[in-house]
Amino acid sequence: MSVFMILRIALKALGRNKMRTALTMLGMIIGVAAVITMVALGTGAQTSIEAQIQSAGTNMIIVSAGNFNMGGVRQGQGNASTLIPEDAQAIAQLPGVQYTASQSNMRGQIVAGNQNWNTQVQGTDVDLPLIRSWPLKEGAFFTPQDVTTASKVAVLGAVVRDQLFDPMTNPVGQVIRISHQPFTVVGVMGSKGQSGMGQDQDDVVFVPYTTVLKKLRGITNIQQVQVSAASAGETTKVADNIAQVLRVRHKIQPGDPDDFMVRTMEEMANVRKEATQTMTALLASIAGVSLLVGGIGIMNIMLVSVTERTREIGLRMAIGARGRDVLLQFLVEAVVLSLFGGGIGIALGFGVAQGVTLWQGWPTAVSSNAVLVAFGFAAMTGVFFGFYPARKAAALDPIDALRFE
Amino acid sequence: MSAVISVKNLVKTYVVGEVEVKALRGVNLEVQRGEFLAVAGPSGSGKSTFMHIVGCLDRPTSGQYFLDGQDVSRMSKDALAAVRNKKIGFVFQGFNLLSRTSALDNVELPLLYGGGGMKTAQRHKRAMEVLNAVGLVDRADHHPNQLSGGQQQRVAIARALINNPSILLADEPTGNLDTKTSIEVMGIFQRLNRERGITVVLITHEMDIAEYGTRMVTFRDGLVVADKGITRRRIAQDELAALPEPAEAV
Numbered sequence: 001m002s003v004f005m006i007l008r009i010a011l012k013a014l015g016r017n018k019m020r021t022a023l024t025m026l027g028m029i030i031g032v033a034a035v036i037t038m039v040a041l042g043t044g045a046q047t048s049i050e051a052q053i054q055s056a057g058t059n060m061i062i063v064s065a066g067n068f069n070m071g072g073v074r075q076g077q078g079n080a081s082t083l084i085p086e087d088a089q090a091i092a093q094l095p096g097v098q099y100t101a102s103q104s105n106m107r108g109q110i111v112a113g114n115q116n117w118n119t120q121v122q123g124t125d126v127d128l129p130l131i132r133s134w135p136l137k138e139g140a141f142f143t144p145q146d147v148t149t150a151s152k153v154a155v156l157g158a159v160v161r162d163q164l165f166d167p168m169t170n171p172v173g174q175v176i177r178i179s180h181q182p183f184t185v186v187g188v189m190g191s192k193g194q195s196g197m198g199q200d201q202d203d204v205v206f207v208p209y210t211t212v213l214k215k216l217r218g219i220t221n222i223q224q225v226q227v228s229a230a231s232a233g234e235t236t237k238v239a240d241n242i243a244q245v246l247r248v249r250h251k252i253q254p255g256d257p258d259d260f261m262v263r264t265m266e267e268m269a270n271v272r273k274e275a276t277q278t279m280t281a282l283l284a285s286i287a288g289v290s291l292l293v294g295g296i297g298i299m300n301i302m303l304v305s306v307t308e309r310t311r312e313i314g315l316r317m318a319i320g321a322r323g324r325d326v327l328l329q330f331l332v333e334a335v336v337l338s339l340f341g342g343g344i345g346i347a348l349g350f351g352v353a354q355g356v357t358l359w360q361g362w363p364t365a366v367s368s369n370a371v372l373v374a375f376g377f378a379a380m381t382g383v384f385f386g387f388y389p390a391r392k393a394a395a396l397d398p399i400d401a402l403r404f405e
Numbered sequence: 406m407s408a409v410i411s412v413k414n415l416v417k418t419y420v421v422g423e424v425e426v427k428a429l430r431g432v433n434l435e436v437q438r439g440e441f442l443a444v445a446g447p448s449g450s451g452k453s454t455f456m457h458i459v460g461c462l463d464r465p466t467s468g469q470y471f472l473d474g475q476d477v478s479r480m481s482k483d484a485l486a487a488v489r490n491k492k493i494g495f496v497f498q499g500f501n502l503l504s505r506t507s508a509l510d511n512v513e514l515p516l517l518y519g520g521g522g523m524k525t526a527q528r529h530k531r532a533m534e535v536l537n538a539v540g541l542v543d544r545a546d547h548h549p550n551q552l553s554g555g556q557q558q559r560v561a562i563a564r565a566l567i568n569n570p571s572i573l574l575a576d577e578p579t580g581n582l583d584t585k586t587s588i589e590v591m592g593i594f595q596r597l598n599r600e601r602g603i604t605v606v607l608i609t610h611e612m613d614i615a616e617y618g619t620r621m622v623t624f625r626d627g628l629v630v631a632d633k634g635i636t637r638r639r640i641a642q643d644e645l646a647a648l649p650e651p652a653e654a655v
Contacts, residue, residue, distance in 0.1 A: 005517055016505045315501040318462060319564070320490020320518040322483045398462050402497065 010332040013309075021337065024301045028341025028381070029348060031291030032374045036349025038287045039370035041356065042280025044363035049276060052194065053269040059098075060131060060265040061227040061239050063091065063246070067258050081221040082250060082259040085209070088125075088225040090245055096230050096238045101125035103224035104212040110205060111177040112164040119160050121178055121205050123212030124226070129189075131228040139172035139187030142208055146186075150210040154183040157204035158191040179216055183207065235264040291374075294341065295381035302334050302389035313393050314401025327394035334386020335379060342378025346371055407474065409571050409604045410436035410459060415468035417454050428454040430627035431468070436572075439602045441595070443615035443635070446624030453576075455624065456608045460493055460574045461485045473571050490519050494565025494573045498580035500557040502549040508560045509545040512536055515568050535563040539593055555586035562593055572604045573597065579614055585648065591617040592641030617641060 014021045065083035085102050092100040104123035109116055128134070129141050142153045156164070156171060165171045171185045192201040213219055229238045239262045246260050306313070313326055321329075353364040417429040428451045436442050446452040457463040458470060461477055464485070470478040477488055489495075502511045512532040516523055523531075536542050539559040549557050558578060565573055575594065579587035595617060597603045607618055615621050616639045623631035 002522060009517070012506070311499075311501060312503060315497075315503075316514070316518070317486065318460070318489060318495050318501075319515040320486050320568075322486040322518075324483075325518060399457050402462075402501070 006328055006332050007336070009329055010336050013305075013329075013333055014336060020301060024297055024337055025341035025344065027294030027297035028291075028338050028378060029294075029345040031287070031294035032342045032345025032378055033348035033352060034287035034290050035284055035374045035377075036346055036366060036370055037352045037356070037364075038283035039280060039374075040349065040353035040364040040366045041362060042276060042283060043365040043367050043370070044353075044357070046273060046276045046280070047365055048363040049269070049272050053265060053272075058265055058269075059229040059232040059235055061229060061235055061242065062263050062265075062268075063087075063225040063227060063242055064261045064263070065221065065223055065259070067261050081219070083222050083225065084220060085213075085222055087246060087249060088222070090249060091225055091227055091242050094238065094241050094245060096234045096241070097227055098230045099127035099131045099228045101128045101131055101226045102209045102222045103226055104209045104217070104219075104222045105224075106212060106217060108179045108205075108216070110160065110164060112171075112174065115164045117160055117163040119157070119163075119203050119205055121207060121212065121216070123209035123216075123222075124206055125209060127228075128206065128226065131226050132192075134192055135190045137188045137190045138170065139185070141187055141206070147208040147210050150208060150214045152181060152183045152211060152215065153186045153207065154178065155187040155189060155206040156185060157189050157206075158202040159200060160203060160205055161188045178205065178207070181215060235266060239264050288377075291377060291381065295338070295385040298334055298337055298382065299385035299389060301337075302330060302386055303392070305333075306330065306389045306393040309393075310396065310401045310404040313396050314398050314404065317396070317398035318402060323394040326396075327390045330390035330393045331383065331386045334390065335382035338378045338382030338386075339375075342375050345378070346374060349374070407438060408435040408471070409438050409440075409473060410434070410606070411469075411471040411474075412459070413469045413471075415455070415458065415470060416466050417451075417458065417463070418466045427627055429458075429465070429468075432627070432629055434622065434629060434632075436604060436606065438604055439598070440620055441598045441605045441607070441618040443607045443609060443618035443621040444624065445609060445612065445615045445621055447610065449626075450624035451627040452608055452610075452624040454627075456574065456576055456606070459572075459606060460495060461488045486518075490515055491568055492571040494562075494568070494570035496558070496561050496565050496573065496575040496578045498577040500549070500554075500561045500581070502557055502560055502564075504549055507546050507548060508536065508541060508552065508563075509533070511549070511560055512563045512567055514564060519568060531567055532563070535566045536560075538566060538597070539563045553586075554582050555589055558582065558586075558590050559593060562590075562597075566597070566603075570603075572606055574606050574608075576608045577610070578607070579609070579611070585645075587614065588641045588644050588648075591639075592645060595641050613639070 063083070065081065088100050088102040091097060101124045106121050107118065108121045109118050125147060126141060126144050129136060137158070141155055142151065146153050154176060161171055164176065165174070171188060174185050175182050176185060177183070189202070194200060209222060213222070227238070227242065229235045243258065243262050247258065250259055252259065316326060350366055353366050356362050357364045412432055412434050415429050415432040419426045419428055432455060444452050444455065458465050465478050468478065469476055472488065472492060477485065480488065503514070509529065509532050512535060513528045516528050516531065533542060533545065536545055539562050541556060541559050541563065544552060544556060552560065573594070579590055582590060591614065594605050594607070598605050607615070609615050616635055616637070618635055619638065620634050622629050
């Protein structure tokens with residue numbers, strides 16, 4: 001019998017019980033749609049992370065004080081007091097380093113007129129806008145002069161600006177208070193949005209790091225040095241050089257652990273990517289379970305169908321159908337069910353992914369890989385779960401099958 | 406005349422649990438081309454088992470069965486399926502038509518399994534020919550549930566005829582039909598037997614139905630106990646003509 005003929009017979013058989021066919025397919029449709037949607041969400045998240053990392057600058061290196069495991073005491077990064085501004089100056093001398101910026105952060109209550117806002121105060125250096133490729137919207141960033149003299153000047157992030165000043169006012173030149181001390185606003189940053197870590201990068205106030213150290217916190221150590229390598233390809237090499245220089249400067253004996261951490265943006269991006277990939281895999285496997293359930297649904301219906309059509313099978317055998325003809329007929333029915341279900345599921349998954357993007361604003365990307373895999377898996381499910389019922393049908397004895405009531 | 410069916414010392418033993426059941430204990434029988442053989446006997450006599458073996462649905466435990474001179478008693482399952490497709494036309498008590506499928510498609514069904522890859526138009530033509538032979542051309546598009554019992558059985562007969570079989574094997578074909586329809590169906594068998602020379606093997610436990618044949622064998626306890634020509638054969642055509650009221654169409 002030709003493939004076309006078998007297909008026609010299968011379609012006819014499925015058409016005889018439309019409601020059941022539709023419900024059986026539904027299991028498959030939901031399974032495939034779930035896989036497609038979940039993978040689309042995961043891929044979308046990954047793509048947006050990559051875009052954010054790109055915007056943050058792939059050639060960025062962050063040197064933090066302290067290590068996760070130092071001298072038996074486990075501390076969070078940036079909490080140790082081992083990094084000083086001179087370290088940043090030493091790093092700046094290294095080949096391949098383009099910009100450096102010492103960082104000393106704190107949280108603070110900012111007051112402007114009758115408005116106030118709690119935000120992160122980042123003490124940093126003049127090159128920060130260049131390291132982060134972050135343009136200013138109004139005014140200018142503070143100057144080297146401001147850093148040297150620990151001036152009380154501030155540059156506002158877009159969110160802070162909106163919180164403290166109404167849109168019509170030009171904040172440049174206005175005075176705000178950070179921890180009760182007056183600061184003059186010299187500039188406003190452009191909006192940058194969420195960081196690769198999920199923080200709102202615009203909820204920030206930049207001041208010279210020297211000001212934070214001397215005027216606000218009264219300490220001498222910094223938390224971080226942000227470094228930008230001259231080229232993205234050199235970041236790992238530059239990071240190694242930084243580590244060597246710091247070990248010498250901090251007089252760390254060979255074999256002792258670092259009292260600092262050097263991480264490249266690439267590393268951090270990879271960590272994030274891996275987390276997203278794990279998440280995607282998790283979601284996809286949960287969706288895969290529903291695909292499995294759909295497959296079992298097909299098997300269930302095919303088993304019922306074989307029992308119900310025992311007399312038909314007997315008759316087909318009596319008029320000359322061989323075991324393999326019967327096997328093929330039921331197998332093709334199962335595969336047709338799962339493929340149709342899979343096809344509709346893919347379309348539905350596409351739709352749901354689009355809907356999520358539209359209504360939730362989450363980025364989604366339906367990859368052709370996911371479509372192929374889901375479709376292939378649907379076909380495999382059909383064959384796998386259709387085979388047992390089909391074999392059962394083919395193994396029937398025509399005499400018993402004909403007598404079956 | 407050559408024998409269409411020739412069975413020699415046919416034995417069939419079933420094992421039911423621990424017990425051996427001897428359904429056939431050595432049956433010898435020859436059926437000539439063009440005969441209309443009625444196989445009678447009470448239930449448990451072995452006539453059903455005989456029919457299954459003659460219909461190539463089952464294989465004998467021992468003994469030989471020649472169909473058209475070919476020994477089919479030791480064939481593989483697939484080979485038997487091919488024999489059933491080409492040489493045997495089955496007519497069952499319960500019609501066994503596919504529901505929600507037109508009469509035409511039902512009749513064509515054996516052509517799908519014969520191999521050879523016949524064109525759709527060719528299949529339709531063949532199916533219409535045999536539907537014509539049973540007088541149902543105008544019902545070709547009807548589904549079984551739109552047909553009366555007699556019409557359904559005629560579709561089944563048409564299906565049995567489509568591959569020009571050597572024998573027409575009818576298992577209680579009138580069991581589900583009323584008297585008048587039964588006579589009509591038997592009339593079709595008689596006509597096919599007479600006009601086309603098709604060998605008919607009719608399994609029945611009703612003596613009056615058996616009398617439409619030309620010869621009757623009686624089974625009892627797995628053996629043929631009687632084998633005789635039918636002296637006062639019933640002719641369906643005459644009986645129908647004599648019926649008082651042909652009011653209702655079949």
